Amino acid sequence: MMFDTFAMVDWSGGNDTGPEERKDAIWACIARGGIAEPPKYLRNRQVAEDWLAGLIEAEALAGRRLCLGFDFPFGYPQGFARALTGSADPLGVWAWIEARLQDGPRANTRFDLAGEINLALGGGKGPFWFNGLGREIDGLTRTRDGYANPFPERRAAEERAKGTFTCWQMGGAGAVGGQVMTGLAVLQRLRRRFAGQVAVWPFEPLDRPVAFVEIWPSLLEQVVKARTGPGDIRDAVQVQVVAEALSRLAPAQLQEMLDIDAPEEGWILGLGHEDALATAAGALQPPPLRNDCFALPAGVDWTPVDAALALLRERLRPVTGGETLDVTAALGRVLAGPVTARRSNPPLPNTAVDGYGFAGPAPEGPQALPLAEGRAAAGLAFDGVVPPGHALRILTGAALPEGVDTVVLDEDVSVGQGQVAFHGPLKRGANTRKAGEDVAEGDEILPESRVLTPADLALLSAVGVGQVRVRAPLKVGVLSTGDEIVDPGGAAAPGQIYDANRPMLLAMLERFGFVPVDLGRVPDDRATLRARLDTAAGEVQAVLTSGGASAGDEDHVSALLRESGALAEWRIALKPGRPLALGMWDGVLPVFGLPGNPVAAMVCTLIFARPALGLLAGRGWEEPWSVEVPAAFQKNKKPGRREYLRARLRDGKAEVFKSEGSGRISGLSWAEGLVELGDGGREVKPGDMVRFLPFPAFGL
CATH class of the missing domain: 3.40.980.10 (MoaB/Mog-like domain)
Structure with a gap:
């Protein structure tokens, strides 16, 4: 399962840190496609929980898969879960803690809960230690004096990862015990709130739209250190570094990191793959000598054209307001909403030709019908009924009178002695138009975001629309x-x-x-x-x-x-x-x-x-049209970049400007469009088909 969005969280078990951004608080960062948003400061766990819930809802609404990472252990060392809950399932520990921990912006009961567990499992001497409150807590010592732990001190992941801390220490320098308790309680509530939508790695299959994963930013310590400047908050920098790195990994790289078997203790995502993470994060490496003026600086990744276009399309929304205009003044404006027909076109059944109307069909062979008095013309309705077996003079666009459903063309008749003669056969309805045959009343005729053309103005007018709601020009x-x-x-x-x-x-x-x-x-x-x-x-x-x-x-x-x-x-x-x-x-x-x-x-x-x-501007995403034409040039293109060559068509073939130098402005005036050569390598020979985008395809 791969992800569209990566959001990393640096957690804190402390109290509300106030409105001003500061360290040792909760920080989060979102990244997509290798590009991170500014890190988000979250002053307390309630604010963080609300933000996380909002993020999950927003990503679900957008149809994106979300990977949420947190920098605290998801499990305890082997044996603890069964001793506490009777089952080795680590998610049972989550539920146990969430049901008992009281937590608010100014205080929580994590130290008391640690003492309760110590009394139940370790005779009051472990596994937890360090009481950070001003009062004594039964079962929880202030120091490690007399401490005895019935469980392993560290998980397998912490034995391998440099710089990690034991989850049993509840306070003091390097303590993560409080983070684990308060963090797991929040994650359990989110699992319950979004039941069926969240999978916890590595305890559950990642077959749901949201994954909770454990991270350890110190796996990227050198990158974080290099990116942290004077005045920067390290917590903010490190969630940005991790989010960017994970979002830049190739799917196969990420899948390899996720392929872990740790059913009770959990694991740190990326542990054992530090080099791949560092490369994705932009760790400094000496570049090879390429002698290429288009080469990027070391540590900077290319963004493919299609990826950049996709991000633009995903993130931008209309910003223009609306106004109502007469149709005659709306040329070139963008519709602010769909338009429906106020009446049908044609509004009544009418004739498509000049001729003579009658009640059809007409059988094969010579026909002669007496003429009724009068005629029907466009805008001049016939006042009366055409008797059966009679014909009436009728002109193009005239509404069909009662008693007429078929018309014979002028060119196919002879008229005289009060009659009209013609040869059959003619099907019923010949040379007529049905009411609403073009557009029916109530039909949507133009969609939202349409840029109105002269033909659109004709259509609007024909169905009775005199004014339209359009967006203000951008x-x-x-x-x-x-x-x-x-x-x-x-x-x-x-x-x-x-x-x-x-x-x-x-x-x-x-x-x-x-x-x-x-x-x-x-x-x-x-x-x-x-x-x-x-x-x-x-x-x-x-x-x-x-x-x-x-x-x-x-x-x-x-x-x-x-x-x-x-x-x-x-x-x-x-x-x-x-x-x-x-x-x-x-x-x-x-x-x-x-x-x-x-x-x-x-x-x-x-x-x-x-x-x-x-x-x-509200016009939607507009792709230029293009044509495939033979090349009138030769080029050996290297892989890695998409190239656009200034070009023009001559004799049906694309010829390119004599120099690819981007300082040759005269080539822009010379050109009539661009030849696009894809991201991969390609040897173009004369006669090979290439994609040509004329400047008019862009509106120029």
Whole structure:
């Protein structure tokens, strides 16, 4: 069983720690696809239990499988469970403790419960020790003096894992006994609340949507130490490191770690696989010499294009409000809800041709019918009934009078002497339309998220819809960053470059159907950038920046988003354009940090920003259409990155720009689209079929 979401929890058996974030509290972190959310501070066990329940409910609603890890033992050393409950089932111990432990934000009875167990099982001398209260507790000593343990001191997992502590110590430095009791009580309540949805590893088969697993962050001690900077809270760092590492493991790696037989004591997930965990966590290793300008720094993983797109699709939701417009003013707007027909089209049975109507069918052979007086025309109903055996002059679009259900074409008749003559046979209903044949009253004619076209306006009008509820246009700001950038046409000092990105991105947004907002440019100054983003939060609903999305000293976009606690910084397995910073400024403003190179900025905008902005605008996820065409070029592509080549069609074949250099902006103007080469290696020869995405497929 593999998982979509990994949430790791650093537990605490202590009292409420207050509203300010601090160490020795409960911390949690969620990761999906190798990307972690900011760690979550949980001030006490009641807050933590509520948060965990909410997470389980949310993941179930989203249809995702959840792996929940906790840093305390799930079982006691061999023999304890049977002595306490009469059964070797460790989950029986969970239920026993939960039924007896009283626990609140300011106090709990864990020390008293330890003394009760000692009196029952160890003559008051063990297995638990250390009384941390100001009063004496019968059966629980303050120190190890006179201590005698009838059970093993450690589980097999703790004998193997470095730095672990015995579960029998209830207080003092390194104590985990209190964490075990308070933690197991919470987990037992969650098992009962979500009965049938939770499996506990390694005691139960992992065939349910939620798994509880035991973790030990010190398995990744070197990574945690390297990631913990001045002012960082270690507890927060280590749950993030573990969550990221587990979510990056290949399914086969994770399955190997889960394949453990420990039916009574339990086990620590990843124990014995520390190297694989460290690699997944980004442990520092010297990279091989590749002489590749697109190679990533050591310890940084590629994010595949499809994985990045899936995460965007999963996490983004519409942010635009709604308004009601006349149909004539709604072209290009996004429907805020489905639209139903107010009346049928056609509203009545009518004729599809000019001719003569009668009650059919007409048998084979010559026919002659007397003409009734008058005629029926569109918008001019015939006032009367056509007698049986008679015909009536009828024009295209006219409602069928009573006594008419069949029409013969003008071209097939002769008229004279008060009669109309024609040859049969004609089936009943020939050359007529049924009421509602196109659309029936009450039918859904257009779905929510539809971008209205001229044809849609015709359909809406035809079924009587005069006004529609649409989403407000998405306003997207474009901001350039960097001391080296100057506005086109201005004076450029040596080492400076003209801003090609902002005009390009603003124009692309307009073509996409969004409202572009020019936010100008800012120098490499963090305070100025922060102020500009603060201002933008009140003006637009998303921002595209160019430059500053990587991890260098002057990459302030990434740095600011990281400081705000809402950054997903990806190195995309993509050429051109690998750095892409995504974050929420001030918790409300999505920011897409694009590469500074114009070629990479355009490709990332087409592949990532355009569909993501479509979701924000309420249009849904929009895939570009493509065609398979023969290649007019030759290329030996290395595996590992998806590549997009500037290309155009000539004589039905795709030819590519003479240089793949991402600094060759002229190639963007030369091109008419992109050739996409997949993630794997491939040797392309002239005539081989390749995927071509024309720029109009993106709305350009």
